[in-house]
Every structure is written in structure tokens, then in C-alpha cells.
Amino acid sequence: GKIVFYEDKNFQGRHYECDSDCSDF
Numbered sequence: 001g002k003i004v005f006y007e008d009k010n011f012q013g014r015h016y017e018c019d020s021d022c023s024d025f
Helices: none
Strands: 003-008 013-018
């Protein structure tokens, strides 16, 4: 799976999106 992480003011912090199981996030 692919992991996409980025920081944006609109998200007020960090937004993590995982295609597979990501319990760490």
C-alpha cells in the first residue's frame, strides 16, 4: 500500500492517509 502524509494549515496539523493497515498512524 501507499502512505501519504502532509502538513497543511487547513488540516490544523498532520493528515495521514494509508491504503493498507496503519495502526502506527
